[in-house]
Amino acid sequence: MLAEARRQLPPANALPGGIVAEQKPDGFRAIVFARRDLVMVQSRQGADLTSAFPDIARAARALGDSLVLDGELVVHRQGRLDFAALQRRARRRGRSAGQAAAADPAYLIAFDVLESDGTNLMPLPYRDRRARLESLFATGALDSPFTLCPATTDCAMAQDWLDPAWGSAGIEGVVLKGLSQPYLPGKRSWIKVRSQATAEAVIGGVTGSLAAPLALLLGRYDASDDLRLVARTTPLAASVRRELTECLTPATPDHPWASRRFSVGWGTRGELMHDPVTPELVAEFLADTAVDAGHYRHPVRFIRIRAEMHPMQVPRFEESGEVPGGGDPNI
Template structure:
């Protein structure tokens, strides 16, 4: 019996240039998922192997459009009313089954953006070249007139189109691009693709940290709103040991009345684990590398990469918080 393979993976690259002999696809801000529709049985699996089928009833409703014995690789995404990717609308899905899942599907329906073909009408396509898989995937959408919840991921071999994606599409939540060798097969668990993520450096204010005062591990970062309130906007990646040692003397214990007193901070998306943090005086400005992924409140959804401290700046030099909340 045919089973879904492990997903093929991508290696991060620093250069956005499209290599000769490669194709590019947009990198979506959603959940990677592999899908199989076989003998009226839907399998929807996350990259880590989690069974997602009970949480996305809108996909089961759309399987009537698919030919039997077909499998796809793609991304589960939700678009908000403004046409921007809304990753946070996926967050509550793993806690809702049955009627709860149906209600969420009606409020914020997910789409499966297909970017690779693994099987078609019973034929394993993983050994085909990308060029052949892509042509068959496009034919699948045309021949079967696939509509929502199915969407076809764009693909290009034109460098100008890649540049347009990286400069224009980031406004709607595009994370970057994925590169695939046009004559390459689909290799499960192999990092044979490449990915370039749109990143930028920004300043933020340190409001707290994990780890000990002598060796801070990660930084909890904030920005002031227009009404003078310090908003939490994200957490840094783990600090290098040398940076941790250099940073420790710059962090001052928090005074009474710290704006985050009594707050609980999550250890990450999709987990109920909380962080043990030490509050500090919100005076040190740091520079971090961030990508374009944001939640509905404007916070950074991915950990910010540590870059350097900016003791030459004051909190008033940091841009104001421009998220969904006010204050």
């Protein structure tokens, strides 16, 4: 079952039976089959991740109950959920996977139980499935590395979970579900709202052309005064394109990105075609809290030019609270 993205919390009657909000952790969506004849960790796309997560598979085999759980695979490091460490684990197999499990153990934050002792629970309303899931943890049938996803019917608490401060711990936002909804595989009948906050960066390049910019490439200077790519914007509105065309200037040959190549998307190897521009303008943007190796994982939304700010007033790359760590998505 999937979620439709929204920018803000919907009214309480937007989903059947009223709304419950669950925290959205920064991880991999996974179904864990803990049947007597099948133990499997399956990704949202249907890939078999069992050999990559032997710690989760081992715990599933040890369960007394035959269960199918829906949840989020996560790795916890240094006080927050670490998506990059989780991604590294997903690539390991064999002995390497076992070593990675010992160094960076994974957890499944369970938010649904789809089957119990051969009984299909998906037709049941969410409230009944949630009660069954909570009882599994309360009785000790489920414990570490399985953990229960926090949920609330309190609108104020759900709004609090959208505070970007939760992003520093690895909580991306909330997923909203109807209390009387059955589980509908493949249907976008839940609602997802991501935490968002504004930030600033230097405009270092554009996709498209200077005469017709389609999106902006944004950077921040590091301690060595190297301009590091941190984000790419969503497609610009026509009015914004006209405004930017009047104020962007072509880059000189010594532009720091003149010979750089960037990936077309997070976690991909395709090359992004771009034109460098003189890094003299500061852009304010709206972004969610998913950041890896100093790069915003999802495209950000351009808000405005900060004409009163000098590029050197933008927080340094390594000092920015929104963009922790180092690295560069250069190919």
